[in-house]
Amino acid sequence: MTNDRSPDTSVAAEPASWADGTSGDGRDAPQQRGFLGRLLGAFGAGDAEGEGAGQAEDQDKSDNGAPGIGNLRRMRVDDVLIPKAEIVAAASTSTLPELVEMFREHGFSRIPVYRGTLDTPLGLIHLKDLALKHGFGSDAPAFALRPMLRPLLYVPPSMSIGVLLAQMQQKRIHMALVIDEYGGVDGLVTIEDLIEQVIGAIEDEHDEIEDGLMVPEAPGRWMIQSRVPLEAVERETGLRLSSEDDEIDTLGGLIFMLTGRVPAVGEIIPHDSGAEFEILETDPRRVRRLRLRVPAQEVSA
Known part of the structure; x- marks a missing residue:
């Protein structure tokens, strides 16, 4: 048996669902297996239970753009x-x-x-x-x-x-x-x-291995992965990059807040602290890697 199907070949009809948990001949309904099956099972269970406490918790976790099972309900294809x-x-x-x-x-x-x-x-x-x-x-x-x-x-x-x-x-x-x-x-x-x-992000065997999330290049200059926690960047650089009212967890989130979009590679993003962010790598939905430059007076201090 082969999985190959051309676009002109109709997809075979899927087996009928077991509404009562058994098949027509009395056998137990097959169970979903593996990670994807459990993931979709959790999604379906949440729909059946309605607006329960677990669903509300998932929604809260997903509202800040972080990965979470609540995104399955909240996010659309676009x-x-x-x-x-x-x-x-x-x-x-x-x-x-x-x-x-x-x-x-x-x-x-x-x-x-x-x-x-x-x-x-x-x-x-x-x-x-x-x-x-x-x-x-x-x-x-x-x-x-x-x-x-x-x-x-x-x-x-x-x-x-x-x-x-x-x-x-x-x-x-x-x-x-x-x-x-x-x-x-x-x-x-x-x-x-x-x-x-x-x-969260899936890195396969052919993705480049990242040696470090925040690599110093020179005094006052770092190469940073966008998923680095913002507080870790502030602790390393001594800069104040966000206010208490900002619901931002990562450096990538800060860049998106400053620009309202995914900036282009090579673009320089200024910050009120005087720091500059140079965009080094992006994908269609996020910044992946950037360079942070701290003002000279901050370095000398």
């Missing part, structure tokens, strides 16, 4: 999507060398494929499928992209991320294109994007 302008996608006319170079350059395992423009998506190409069919030996068949395409999900921006996560698990499709009211593509979401809203 809160986490990668904007259309930043989507890496391949044309249906792409050659094998072009696809290989695209996977190598960007490090993704799945890339959407389109005909003409991204507003006419055909499916996605998985690196594993490409490697197994064309990556080992010289006797590979003639390259044909269309037969290797797998289906995508198409979802509205208003869908909650908990509902989308459940759909991705049920249909075993881990990438979705977000469709706007006119039928065009508005963005892209992967299952990793959704899970990160619950448990």
Whole structure:
């Protein structure tokens, strides 16, 4: 049995649900297993119980933008999507060398494929499928992209991320294109994007290893990961970067508060204390790494 499905192949109907906890022949209903099953089970249980104390606690934890299971109910797809302008996608006319170079350059395992423009998506190409069919030996068949395409999900921006996560698990499709009211593509979401809203950033084997969260470069200058607690930065630098009224926990949260957006790489963000933040690395939703410069008078003091 294979998991391969082309976009023209309909997805098989899912088994009927067990409303009373048993199957039609008296067997016990199958139980969800693994982390994702337990995660979605907690999400479903919260819906059934209504506005309980546990749900309120989760909501409080998620309101400050921190990861938490309450985000499954609170956040929508358009809160986490990668904007259309930043989507890496391949044309249906792409050659094998072009696809290989695209996977190598960007490090993704799945890339959407389109005909003409991204507003006419055909499916996605998985690196594993490409490697197994064309990556080992010289006797590979003639390259044909269309037969290797797998289906995508198409979802509205208003869908909650908990509902989308459940759909991705049920249909075993881990990438979705977000469709706007006119039928065009508005963005892209992967299952990793959704899970990160619950448990925080996921670093895989190919992500760069970070040697330190706050690395001194010179007197009055540090390279800092954005997730460093703000109070730790203040303690190290002697600066006062936030007030007691600010509900900010991390340096990345401070940058977002100062700009109201995700700043561009190379941008310099001034602070009332006289410090400057140089943006070194971002992704579509957050600042990842920056450089902090402390005023010369503060260093000499």
